[in-house]
Amino acid sequence: MKQTGFVWSFLGLACGLVLNSPAVGQLAENEPRLAARYHVESGTNRGYLIVKAEMPAGSYIYGIYQPDESPCSTIEIAQSKQFKVLDKFKADKQAKVIAKDPVFESKLEKYYDVVQFYVPIELVDQVDPAEIKPLIRFTGQMCSDQGYCIPMNGKTMAAKFMGFFQRHAKESSSRLKEKRR
Secondary structure (H helix, E strand, O other), X not given: OEEOOEEEEEOOOOOOOOOOOOOOOOOOXXXXXXXXXXXXXXXXXXXXXXXXXXXXXXXXXXXOOOOOOOOOOEEEEEOOOXXXXXXXXXXXOOOXXXXXXXXXXXXXXXXXXXXXXXXXXXXXXXXXXXXXXXXXXXXXXXXXXXXXXXXXXXXXXXOEEEEEEOOOOOOOHHHHHHHHO
């Protein structure tokens, strides 16, 4: 799918219904805050791209991998010759799972408060990480336990490079066992 000159990689499943009936006057102060960033491991060309969603108390977004008939969030990354995505997004915490939602009559995953979705990426050789500006598009809805939903129809943002990280070598399990004795 082409969008403003970019080709988007679709990294979520097809979604079902979107409820869009926000309560009057609650749209601006209760909108979710979305941000995207990426980090690169020192001495390598690999790192992680992270999309963070922060919701007001009592509000949630749907998971990115739901059954077809259920609402979900989608995260798309504009394709680039400067990096590639190595896997699919994962969440940094467990979702609240509803075994059978009474409205959608299917299993639903909901993320409350703050959730970060991350995906491993690989930069092409000789690219300065600070020069890359991955474009991310988040689509879905934020709903409240009070019964209203706010649609997020293709919120596009540029991921910011937040620096390098260094992995700490883990000690071998046999060495740790020796230390415990």
